[in-house]
Amino acid sequence: MGYVKTAILMAAMTALFMGVGYLIGGSGGAVIALAVAAVMNAFSWWNSDRMVLRMHNAQPVAPGDRLGLHAMTAELARNAGLPEPKVYLIDTPQPNAFATGRNPANAAVAVTSGLMRSLTREELAGVIAHELAHIRNHDTAIMTVTATFAGAISMLANFALFFGGSRERMGLIGTLAMMFLAPLAAALVQMAISRTREYAADKAGAEICGQPLWLASALEKIASGAARIDNHAAERNPATAHMFIINPLHAHNHDSLFATHPATENRVAALLAMASEGGPGSGVRAQPLSSSRVPRAGKRNGDGPWA
Template sequence: MGYLKTAILMAAMTALFMGLGYLLGGAGGAVIALVIAAAMNAYTWWNSDRLVLRMHNAQPVIRGDRMGLHALTAELARAAGMPEPAVYLIDTPQPNAFATGRNPANAAVAVTSGLVRSLSRDELAGVIAHELAHIRNHDTAIMTVTATFAGAISMLANFALFFGGSRERLGLIGTLLLMFLAPMAAALVQMAISRTREYAADKAGAEICGNPIWLASALEKIALGAARIDNHAAERNPATAHMFIINPLHMHKHDNLFATHPATENRIAALRAMAGAAPQGAAQPRYKSGVPTTRNRGPWT
């Protein structure tokens, strides 16, 4: 997604938030809403990575780990021309991964133990490259801000019933509609940003690792695993679902307005088309690991 479109969506979220503040308290309410939004996002900006990692009980992976996660991430980060992020492991059988952090210099990639067990090294490289693309494109910061706005808008909408100002302007029926429509509008903006950026990260991740088929194959396996294996931490913290490479919640599978991710089959089709359009010999790995890659097709732990 282009930065102009992202800026427009963020402006819409800010306007919606301030509009709620105005309906609750007039011009003063709009100013207060803006101040609250700025304070919430400032806190989230500096602490988002630690908050999300703590929610999922992610544990740091040290350099030289036996799985080779740290080394693989470092090689891919060099191929992407970006700082090496911290690496974390989440102890859950569901295969999945996400990235977090306010910028490439302060970022982390977290993968689940189920992901490491179920993917080949090539496929894992594709997944990590996808997460690195999110970091390099500053998606992690943008998604954190939109999630914070969405939560704040829902909070203000719930407060609407308890403030006379909104009832005087809208009436009881209007206030009730506001309670439902404002959070829905915020969620749609959040989903629009998340869904479009998944396609962009897929494309950039395939370019980083050098082979779109690796990521396409990984997405197939992750989608199957996420559909049948629970991720209890994600179920307790559904606001983080949009951060994962595949929706960790057992929800909608269709590519519609209310899905946090594009349909997996559409993403896979785009990656396979990308592989088919590449010049012969172009799909070569851009990282140089000491562990064989193209010959390793099974779980590599």
């Protein structure tokens, strides 16, 4: 089902890309846009995950790292029934994380250095589990392809003023409107995809790590940090904002049409309700990832944030 959704998304974004091409260059522009979109579809499917990791200067984390991040991710992946993903670290003080990859066999989880410094071991496990849920649900392919296309559509729309043909057909006002409306349409697709998948990934992530409260606590800390601390790479590449567990661009905290993520308080409330149910039917594993099995390497103490 995840591949079907990705194919539908690619078709929709291709149609939007062709529409912008037509407005810029007529029938010839639409044909050129179709050819470019075909190349982008293929390139996005095979390489968009690496592009996103490069955008954020993510560095690979080797097995046996002193903080035990790789070991934690591997254990949670086993809980989730997934192949072990690659693990990356992004050097930015803002606490945040995302997952990427075209399928579970070619997936990666990236966390920021700010996240490692601000969360406890248990909270970090909740975040990693959330990202693994995105991988298991095949959300990563959809989100990564959308990021690539949204950025390209925005760039193409910005070229509109430099093509006389579009001004002849649409006039200056029409061209200016297209410059804003095309990226807005792409952004709305991003927002709809991110908002609908975050609640599902929160629930599945709580099941993977076994403790909804770990993720609920992590979300509150990440939201607070993201609101105060800039993420310069994300600001330079806003088309990737919907991939993060919390919006890195300092968006308003409501469930509004233009929010890339659901309100954090609503997500936390859902996790608290899940935890309060407990027992059979709550969706939480009977054998959660215990603190004693979460790697302790690199800790300043047994309970505080990671060093």
